[in-house]
Amino acid sequence: MSRRALPFRTPGDEAVKAQQWVLVVDGEGFELPEALPDWDYQMSLHLRNEVHVDLDAVHASTGLTPDAKLSLVVVWTATGSGLRGTAQRVPLSGEGAHTVELDVELSGTQLGGLLTLDTQLVLAESRETGAIASPRRGGSVLWTHTRTLYLQGDAPQFPIAVVDFEATQLPTDSAWHVQLSEELNTATMGALLLLVNERKKPVVTAFQNAASPRPIDKVYLAAAYADIARTMIEHALADPDFNHDSEYAEDSLGATLQSLLENLFPHMSVQHLRQRREQSPNLFATEIQAAVSIFEEA
Incomplete structure (x- = not known):
């Protein structure tokens, strides 16, 4: 197994030690599982961890001096959204042993797919001088601990934002609007x-209860899902370059639209669907209702 060789000295395993990530639910902590099958984009993640840093050991192994400015940083990456960000940054300096309490909250609307948490010890500022092969460039990653979490649920798999349509250009009496790139x-x-x-309010409540909807919530959600599916399908068919054979990146909008059409109309080509939409748009909209089984479980 190959190992990447860094151009500077790094701390040994005894210098920095991370505990296991903990998922906090209603104030109670649970060991973070490998996957959250009931997760949806309305669910933010509250996570905690504890990292022990022996700065004396870090300095001895890297050649840095006690005046070096270090930071313990938590970086998250989500494949579902394609987003990446810094969840927490804790400065470290001086000598001796330190216990760093990490406490982060990640918004569900920015997540999805495979979530990766990288806890890193980094050199916060560049240094002009130092021991031979000691890190000098600001941002150099001296140590990393990686944890992954697969997020997959049965609730709607797309980001949702609740806004006042009065403050937008959208019709104030409409219930929802789908934005597509x-x-x-x-x-x-x-x-x-x-x-x-x-x-x-009833529609907002329905989406808030999407993971465990009441009968009335199911009615609103069924109507919304049918309309969302129609909007997405028409968006795909309106693009002349879109086809089942088109190559799109994994987890991209194009791949999602291909999957949607294959699930709802498994035996019809994109060209055939385009023709049906052009020849009878009203009938095609009704066919989408049938394909999504609107109100079947309401």
Whole structure:
């Protein structure tokens, strides 16, 4: 197994030790599992961890001196959204042993797919001088601990934002609006957004209860899902370059649209669907209702 060789000295295993990540639910901590099958984009993640850093051992193994400015950083990456960010940054300096309490909260609307948490010890500022082969460039990663979590649920798999349509150009009496990017190779979670009108309280409540909906919630969700499917299908068919054989990046909007059409119309080509839409758009909209089984379980 090959190992990447860094151009500077790094701490030994005894210098920096991370504990296991903990998922916090209603104030109670649980060991973070490999996957969250009931997760949806309404669910933010509250996570905690503890990292022990022996700065004396770090300095001895890297050649850095006690005046070196270090930081313990938590970086998250989500394949579903294609997004990446810094969840927490804790400065470290001086000598002796330190216990760093990490406490991060990640918004569900930015996540999806495979979530990767990289806990890193980095050199916070560049240094002009130092021991031979000691790290000198600011941002150099001296140590990393990686943890992954697969997020997959049965609730709607796209980001949702609740906004006041009065403050937008959208019709104030509408319940929701689907925003779609024209660039089909963009990550789906960054290319698709469902806006829900906060003035439509029953609809907002239905989406909040999407993971465990009441009978009335199922009615609103069924109507919304049918309309969202129709919007996405028409968006795909309106693009002359879109086809089942088109190559799109994994987790991209184009790949999502291909999957949607294959699931709803498994025996029809894109060209045939385009023709049906052009010849009888009203009938085609009704066929989409049938394909999504609207109100079947309401």
